[in-house]
Amino acid sequence: MLDDSKPLFVAVAEQIEDGILDGSYPEDAAVPSTNELAAFLRINPATAGKGLGLLVDAGVLIKRRGIGMFVAPGARAALRERRKLAFEDQFIAPLLREAAALGIGPEELANMITKEVAR
């Protein structure tokens, strides 16, 4: 359920982010509380809280004292931008590295991608 290649609290934050990106948590909607998240994921509440805290610090979530945490306005668009940057780093760069190792030029690579999309 959670990506174990990252620290647990990072994986928790990313899971919430995924929910925001795919519309499960629309803007201004409440996200699960620390304890709900902890019980659901069977993880320590402090870890769940740390994951949520990460998102609050990043401005993705807004804390309303006594009520809970809500998706910040514009969070979805901002997240998408950030993920795009990360996508380049995590997927495009290795792709190009491997392509270079195999002697695949940029043009050939683009063709391969176009063909794959069409399939």
Add this chain to the structure above:
Amino acid sequence: MRIRNVIQLHTVNRMQAFGWPLLIMLVSLAIVLVIGGLVINVATSQGAESLTEARQGMNTGMMFNGAIFALLGPLIGFGFTAMGQYFPLALGLGLTRREFATGTVLVFVFNAAFYAVIVTVGKVIEVATGGYGLGVRFFDVVYTGVGEWWQTLIQTFILILGVALVGAAITTAFHRWGQPFLWVFWIALAVVVVGVLAGALLSEGFRRLVVDVAAMGWVPWMVVAAGIGAIGGAIWLALVRRAQAR
């Protein structure tokens, strides 16, 4: 101090604390009555003279009737179980040794008083009814005192309390020092017993001394019994304060 919890620890199982000892006592008493009844029945068929003889014979012979140990026996175990079984659970539940010792002493005292009263009441009835009309003895025996009722009360109390304290002390020492302690204990006991026997066999003076001691009055005997109990209690309390869970 959570004394109440320690008392509860010892008494939460009422059947164990009171039910079984009393039930066993009643069964044992019933057996004595049945035997007495049978003897009297046989004697009655042989005439009045034989009946009186049978009554007196039983009344004398049963001075040493050990049937009362059906009650005292389980009570002797109280000291052992207190340390062997209740102490580890008390520590496990976060009770302190001081709380355990205080509560347990109270339980011992209460138990001794409770059963001493039962035995005394039994004895008074027994004496008043001439051995339930049969001349038998169950409560009114040498172990619990054949004197006045208050003597039985005191004697039984001291007996039960002393045995519980000594039992607790022995169990605690065993936990602390293990098997070697038991060897030392039994060897020491054997040396004393053999010493007394040898003295009695070999020396006329020693024999007289033993007879004199045995014949000493009720009060000195009670002092001796209470003294043994007090020493056992002191040793137990000293050891239990440093007793560790195993």
Add this chain to the structure above:
Amino acid sequence: MTAIVTTDLAKRYAEVNALDGVTLALEEHRIHGLLGRNGAGKTTLMKLLTGQVFASSGSMEVLGGNPVENVDVLSQTAFIQESQKYPDTFRPIDVLRIAAGAYPKWDQAYADRLVERFQLPTKRLIKKLSRGQLSGIGIVVGLASRAPLTFFDEPYLGLDAVARRMFYDELLHDFAEHPRTVVLSTHHIDEVANLLEHVVILDQGKVLLDADTDELHDAALTVSGRADDVDAFLAGREPLEHTRLGSLATATLAARDGDERAAREAGLDISPVSLQALFVHLTTANASATDPATPVATA
């Protein structure tokens, strides 16, 4: 506030040093894992911290005081031990009644719910219970006592996977609603890894590791690839484990900053080390370091 502080704590028995110079600080309101192989000293440490046995040397402070014979501390402390002995004549209900009186924060309604959930036969003699049912008594007492400091020493021996999961759920749920300090000692490391906020690993009576689980994620890494590349990457460093299969090799090592990048640049595959794996690596490495006769496990 710290719930537990020990300084150079030691417990020596006639033949062994069960605990040898343990210095720890455990924060309150956290779930701590106390891990170690059998005989590592976990139970001894918990027995010391609950005043059941006396320390040979060193000092400790539990909930702000010395636990030994301290009613204030001990009434706030629940110690659920795997080896707890019960009187022969006791039924679970007897234990629960006494526990109810001994712990100031006992919640009877919660205890009743737990009895129901774990299907504990409260009126059967404890002697006649199965190992799992015996564990059930401890779980009910440990949770319903709501003690500010609760030790669980292998709380679920004999319980199946379903019941263990039930225990984790109850623990998490009740911990969230009633924050307290929990010390959980267990062999099921993988199962509890996500529940723990902090981990202490004992080995041969000493602290082998004392860290937050978040940090542990980066504490070690496993690299794999061509044997020559792995050797070059290790460059004289002592790995926790190093195995070779033909021209391929895998090595697990305590991580340093920049290791991940360096490994990636060397063309090696990197994978994270789970708490369970880290535990195995650390304890086996420690065993082989102190006892050369023990072969290094290569699994």
